[in-house]
């Protein structure tokens with residue numbers, strides 16, 4: 214089990230991942246977070262006038278550390294900008310658990326309004342999201358603002374470093390400590406101004422007559438995911454009255470369901486705010502807005518029991534850089550609670566992930582639908 218105590222130069226905080234579990238095996242912060250906090254302290258960068266923007270951190274550790282540091286200085290609270298609902302929950306829960314006020318949170322499809330003079334930028338896995346965020350963030354920075362990028366050394370390579378140089382101009386780096394490093398840039402723009410609109414990508418599925426919009430953080434933003442295609446090819450026959458698209462991304466499964474069963478209510482859940490925003494736009498553009506609703510959520514948390522007779526799920530196999538099936542397992546466990554007695558969970562996944570055996574922990578009947586060399590579609594019933 215991982216102890217939740219985060220000890221930085223500003224003091225001690227109890228920082229946990231969400232959802233909170235008694236036997237947490239993964240830490241909610243890393244050495245790069247601690248290095249950034251210690252740097253802010255040793256360089257005395259925080260003052261009454263600090264306007265701090267934190268970007269993309271996963272559970273609010275640094276934002277809480279900076280809040281802790283700014284409180285006695287009576288400086289404004291930092292702002293956390295992220296695409297992740299889990300990060301939002303992490304910030305709220307960790308701030309609350311430590312008796313700190315909750316910093317302002319801005320969803321990634323919106324642009325935080327500056328001017329900011331310090332930015333702590335955790336680099337997202339998606340370069341598209343990174344470029345989009347930087348282009349919208351730069352006009353919101355004060356001249357001379359310092360941009361600090363805490364990284365674990367294993368996550369930075371030449372290509373990423375060059376991309377950062379192309380976005381920020383010349384960079385400098387700190388010495389490495391415990392496999393973490395800081396990358397620095399200085400904003401040399403003349404002053405804060407208007408930010409461009411968030412970047413969007415469009416593609417269509419002619420066979421289903423669907424056209425889909427994607428903000429930069431949306432899964433499968435450049436083309437239809439092969440797993441999603443396999444599920445669309447093996448779509449259930451129905452009819453159904455309440456359908457959930459669990460991990461809805463751009464909403465493709467939800468919209469296909471709404472078109473197939475025009476009397477069904479369809480709800481899509483995703484932890485990515487950009488996904489929820491894109492899916493909402495896509496339902497409207499494909500004329501099923503009345504039937505569909507998209508909600509930011511961690512899996513099916515707080516969804517009522519026995520409410521859906523079909524759940525469609527193309528689960529994630531990583532959480533940012535952490536690969537594993539922990540989220541898929543939570544999706545399956547919660548689906549068993551949310552399905553009606555005769556309800557069905559349809560899952561698509563890579564064959565090697567072994568979802569068939571795993572689903573049997575919660576479902577009595579698990580049946581494979583169709584055959585594909587790489588993917589399986591599984592129908593699970595209670």
Ligand SMILES: C[S@@+](CC[C@H](N)C(=O)[O-])C[C@H]1O[C@@H](n2cnc3c(N)ncnc32)[C@H](O)[C@@H]1O
Nearest residue numbers: 432441460461462483484485511512527528529
């Ligand atoms: C493999 S993609 C599937 C997207 C879309 N349904 C499709 O078929 O193309 C998995 C989706 O799960 C979402 N996701 C990841 N963690 C989640 C969580 N804890 N709760 C809800 N959705 C989550 C991701 O943001 C991503 O959009």
